[in-house]
Amino acid sequence: MEPAQKEGPLTETAARTGILVLEDGKVFNGRAAGAITRRGGEVVFNTSLTGYQEVFTDPSYAGQIVCLTYPHIGNVGTNLDDEESPKPHIESLVVREFSAISSNWRSSETTQAYLTRHNIPVLWDVDTRSLVRHIRQVGALRGVLATDGTSPEALIAEARALPTMAGQELASRVTTKKQHSWDKGSIELTAPAGQGSVAHAPSSGDAHKFRVIAYDFGIKQNILRILVDHHCEVLVVPAKTTAEDALALKPDGVFLSNGPGDPEPATYAIETIRNMLGRVPVFGICLGHQLCGLALGGKTFKLPFGHHGSNHPVKNLMTQQVEITAQNHGFCVDPDSLPASDVEVTHLNLNDHTNEGLRHRSLPLFSVQYHPEASPGPHDSQYLFRQFTETMKQWKSSGTSRRGQTRAQ
Numbered sequence: 001m002e003p004a005q006k007e008g009p010l011t012e013t014a015a016r017t018g019i020l021v022l023e024d025g026k027v028f029n030g031r032a033a034g035a036i037t038r039r040g041g042e043v044v045f046n047t048s049l050t051g052y053q054e055v056f057t058d059p060s061y062a063g064q065i066v067c068l069t070y071p072h073i074g075n076v077g078t079n080l081d082d083e084e085s086p087k088p089h090i091e092s093l094v095v096r097e098f099s100a101i102s103s104n105w106r107s108s109e110t111t112q113a114y115l116t117r118h119n120i121p122v123l124w125d126v127d128t129r130s131l132v133r134h135i136r137q138v139g140a141l142r143g144v145l146a147t148d149g150t151s152p153e154a155l156i157a158e159a160r161a162l163p164t165m166a167g168q169e170l171a172s173r174v175t176t177k178k179q180h181s182w183d184k185g186s187i188e189l190t191a192p193a194g195q196g197s198v199a200h201a202p203s204s205g206d207a208h209k210f211r212v213i214a215y216d217f218g219i220k221q222n223i224l225r226i227l228v229d230h231h232c233e234v235l236v237v238p239a240k241t242t243a244e245d246a247l248a249l250k251p252d253g254v255f256l257s258n259g260p261g262d263p264e265p266a267t268y269a270i271e272t273i274r275n276m277l278g279r280v281p282v283f284g285i286c287l288g289h290q291l292c293g294l295a296l297g298g299k300t301f302k303l304p305f306g307h308h309g310s311n312h313p314v315k316n317l318m319t320q321q322v323e324i325t326a327q328n329h330g331f332c333v334d335p336d337s338l339p340a341s342d343v344e345v346t347h348l349n350l351n352d353h354t355n356e357g358l359r360h361r362s363l364p365l366f367s368v369q370y371h372p373e374a375s376p377g378p379h380d381s382q383y384l385f386r387q388f389t390e391t392m393k394q395w396k397s398s399g400t401s402r403r404g405q406t407r408a409q
Contacts, residue, residue, distance in 0.1 A: 018123040018147040020065070020094060020131075021155035023162075024138065028131055033098050034115035034122035038146035040158055041065045041091035042165045044330070045132045047309030051376020052111075053078050056088040056120070059174040059218030060286065060328050062260035063165065065145055066308075067094040067131055073124075074111035077102025084220040084375060088118045089174065089260070092145035094131065098124035121147040139304040140165070140330065165330060166302050170261030171217035171269065171287065175239035182214070182236055185228040210392045213237055213251040217259030217269065217287050222375035227255065230385045240268050243275035253281040253392040256288025258371065263290035263300050263331055270294045277363055281395050283388040284367035286329055292367040293333035293358060296343050303354070306330035307370075310377030313350040314370060316357075322350065325370035326377025332369065333358065364391050 018032030022043060045067040046055055052073050055066060073095040093115065100112035115122055123145050135141065142162045144155045212232040214224065217239050227234050232253075237246060239259075246254060254276060256269075263270075266287075273295035276282055284292045290300050307327040314325045335345050335355040347357030347368055359366035372381035 016147065018121065018145065019150075019152060019155065020092075020123050020126070020143055020145045021152050021159055022134075023142040023156070023159040025156055026134060027152050028094075028123070028126050030094075030123045030126035031098075032122065032147035033100060033112055033124055034093065034147065035119045036147050037119060037121050038144055038148055038150055038155070038158075039065070039091040039121055040142065040144040040162045042140050042330075043067065043094075043131075043135060043143040044140050044306055044308055045069055045128075045135060046328070047311060048326075048376050049310070051082070051310070053082040053114075054084050054220075054222075054375050056090055056093070056115075057084040057086075058220060058258075058328060059085050059089045060220075060258050060260050062089045062170050062174050062218065063168065064090060064260075065092040065094065065143055066090045067128055067135075069128060069132055071096035071128070072099070073097065074099035075102065076104035077107025077110050078114040079106045079108045081106070084222060085174075085218075088115065088120055089218075090120060093120060093122045094126055094128060094145065095122065095124045096126065096128045098122055121145055123147070135305050140306060166262050167265060168261045169265035171239045171259040171266055174218040174260060176216045176236055177238065179235060179237045179241070182224040182234040183228060184225060186225045210252040210389055210396075211235070211250065212253050212255055212392075213241075213246045213249060214255040215239060215241065215246075215257055215269070215272075215288070217257045217266075217291075219257035219259075220371070220373060220375060222373040223255070223257060223285070226373050226382065226385050230389050232389070239266075241272070243272045243279075246272070247276070247279060251280055252396055253283065253388060255388070256282065256284035256291060256367070258286030258288065258328070260287070262302075263287055263294060266291060277360075277365065281364035281388070281391045282366075283384070283391075284365075285371060285373075286369060289357070289367035289369045290329075290331055290333055292365060293338065293355075296358075296360065296365075297337075297339050298343070299334045299337040300331050301334055302331055303329075307349070307351075310374065312370065314356045314381075315348045315350055317346055317348060323380040324378045325356075325372075325381055326374045327370045329369060364395055366391075
């Protein structure tokens with residue numbers, strides 16, 4: 001006779017209760033998992049069908065409670081290969097169905113154990129459709145998710161006392177503390193015998209040719225991997241690294257990463273970009289794109305509930321092609337505020353017609369609002385990394401790169 005199975009995390013998860021309270025007083029009750037605590041932040045939703053661990057570990061989610069619209073979360077557990085940073089950055093997680101056990105050959109830890117270890121509370125068995133509809137109607141709200149039994153009345157007061165996302169400078173909170181090199185390309189995942197290969201990495205080709213300074217405003221690791229795939233020797237630097245210090249390293253190009261928070265308070269980064277204009281090729285994404293817009297004289301504004309997911313259609317105005325893109329941002333560049341004589345809009349969101357890309361008309365700078373590295377998401381936009389290396393190649397061959405760096409010394 002088989003011995004009785006000891007009750008595990010699944011039974012414990014089913015027995016606990018939790019609550020999400022929004023600043024407008026709306027309450028969502030459910031079951032609790034993860035850590036026994038309470039965490040507050042801006043409540044947003046993500047519509048991706050895959051890649052929940054990548055969402056957890058995306059530093060751009062710092063300060064936010066994330067509701068995943070895909071109903072089944074936790075089924076495949078967690079592993080080291082799918083992390084976009086060394087730890088989760090979400091404040092809390094809201095899902096419809098949460099599996100405290102995992103069934104996947106790549107899993108090294110259950111999602112329940114992983115989130116508990118990182119002190120992230122989870123609310124599940126929630127009507128996530130109702131929550132998303134509410135956010136879409138009234139906009140992103142501050143909220144507090146509690147699994148520790150705190151009363152709804154106390155949580156409403158806590159939610160209303162939280163700072164709004166507008167005005168928060170969060171990039172310096174998540175950036176690396178010191179500069180470091182990165183040399184890992186895309187990972188070749190080998191399935192167990194007989195199951196074949198489940199992923200592939202681009203060919204590494206020739207030895208590294210381009211020295212890239214990557215500003216870490218909350219950078220995702222897949223960006224770094226793809227830069228290496230495209231023959232870049234990558235040095236990651238803290239967000240507050242000055243233009244002079246970066247250019248003293250004699251880069252062939254500078255990359256400006258994604259990151260959390262409002263771009264306008266990051267005045268140090270805006271000033272750095274202005275000091276780099278015309279001295280080195282610059283490529284920015286997400287927060288990096290917003291900072292480029294501000295550095296070029298434009299303005300940014302907060303979206304009602306942001307773009308978070310891997311199915312957003314974007315039109316490339318240069319090629320007239322439509323790309324399906326991965327996105328994660330709550331702020332946008334106002335295209336009408338950009339000086340048209342110097343800046344050209346290159347990409348347009350086909351859902352709400354917001355700005356998704358720009359380039360300088362005469363200087364080597366371009367940026368996009370979305371995530372060409374995906375993870376998770378489609379790979380339609382990885383051509384932008386080739387565009388970056390081509391820009392660096394042209395700049396390098398013209399000899400202007402050395403003249404620009406001389407000015408910084």
